[in-house]
Amino acid sequence: MGIAESRSPPVHFSLSEISQAYRMGEEVVPVLKRVTFTVRRGETCALLGTSGSGKSTLLNIVGLLDRPDSGQYHFNDRNMLTADADELALIRNRQFGFVFQAFNLLPRLTALDNVALPLMYRGIGRRCARDAASEQLHRVGLADRAEHRPAELSGGQRQRVAIARALVGQPSVILADEPTGNLDTATADDIVTLLLALNQEHGVTLVVVTHDVALANRFSRKLEVRSGELYESLL
Numbered sequence: 413m414g415i416a417e418s419r420s421p422p423v424h425f426s427l428s429e430i431s432q433a434y435r436m437g438e439e440v441v442p443v444l445k446r447v448t449f450t451v452r453r454g455e456t457c458a459l460l461g462t463s464g465s466g467k468s469t470l471l472n473i474v475g476l477l478d479r480p481d482s483g484q485y486h487f488n489d490r491n492m493l494t495a496d497a498d499e500l501a502l503i504r505n506r507q508f509g510f511v512f513q514a515f516n517l518l519p520r521l522t523a524l525d526n527v528a529l530p531l532m533y534r535g536i537g538r539r540c541a542r543d544a545a546s547e548q549l550h551r552v553g554l555a556d557r558a559e560h561r562p563a564e565l566s567g568g569q570r571q572r573v574a575i576a577r578a579l580v581g582q583p584s585v586i587l588a589d590e591p592t593g594n595l596d597t598a599t600a601d602d603i604v605t606l607l608l609a610l611n612q613e614h615g616v617t618l619v620v621v622t623h624d625v626a627l628a629n630r631f632s633r634k635l636e637v638r639s640g641e642l643y644e645s646l647l
C-alpha cells in the first residue's frame with residue numbers, strides 16, 4: 413500500500429456498474445448506466461444533475477430504498493445486493509439518515525416528538541427517545557423550539573428539525589435529496605453550513621443533492637449525473 417493510500421480514510425461504500433431502468437408501458441427507459449463510484453468515510457459529496465437526470469434514483473439505491481437492476485453495491489464491505497430484506501432494513505435504519513426537500517415532518521407532532529419518532533419505531537421508550545431527541549435539537553440549534561409544531565417554524569427551522577431526526581439514530585451517512593430546494597439562498601447556505609459542521613464534528617459521511625453550484629462547491633467532492641452516467645465534476 414502506498415503512502416497516499418495508507419492515509420486515506422477507509423472505503424465507506426462503493427457502487428460498481430450500477431444500472432437502473434424504468435418501464436413506461438412498452439418502453440424501457442434507462443436512467444442509470446453503469447454508474448461507478450466509491451465514497452470514503454467522512455467524505456462530503458454534492459450530487460448534481462438536471463431535473464430528471466436520476467439523482468433521486470441513485471440516492472434511493474445508495475440508501476437501500478431501491479434495488480438496482482444490475483451492478484454491485486458494497487456498504488462497509490458487505491454485499492448489499494445479496495442481503496435479504498431484513499438485513500437491508502436493519503442497515504438502512506441504523507446506518508442512514510434521510511433528509512428531503514419537503515421536510516416530511518408530521519404536522520401534529522411537536523419538533524421534539526418528530527425527532528423522537530425514529531427511536532420510538534425502534535422500540536426505545538418514550539422518555540429515552542425524547543431525551544435523545546432533545547440532544548439532537550440542541551445540536552442543530554433548535555433547543556428552544558422543541559415544543560413547536562412544524563407550522564409554527566420557518567422553512568429553515570423545519571429542515572433543521574428534519575436533520576435532527578435524521579441524526580437521532582446516529583447514522584454513519586446522511587443522504588439529503590435537495591434539502592435546500594424549498595429555502596431562500598441565505599437559509600440554504602446555513603443548512604449546508606450545518607451539514608458540513610456535523611461532518612467535521614462527527615465524521616458523518618454526506619451525500620447531498622443540489623442544483624446550486626455555489627453550494628456544491630463547499631463539498632469535498634462534486635458528482636454529476638448526466639445522460640445516466642456519473643462524472644466526478646471539477647466545477
Ligand SMILES: Nc1ncnc2c1ncn2[C@@H]1O[C@H](COP(=O)(O)OP(=O)(O)O)[C@@H](O)[C@H]1O
Binds near residue numbers: 463466467469
Ligand atoms: N418510479 C418510477 N417509475 C418510472 N419512471 C421513474 C420512476 N422514478 C423516476 N423515474 C424517471 O427516472 C428519471 C430520473 O428520475 P429521478 O431520479 O427522480 O431524477 P432527479 O432526481 O435527478 O430529478 C426521470 O425521467 C423520471 O421520470
Ligand SMILES: [Mg+2]
Binds near residue numbers: 469589
Ligand atoms: Mg430528485
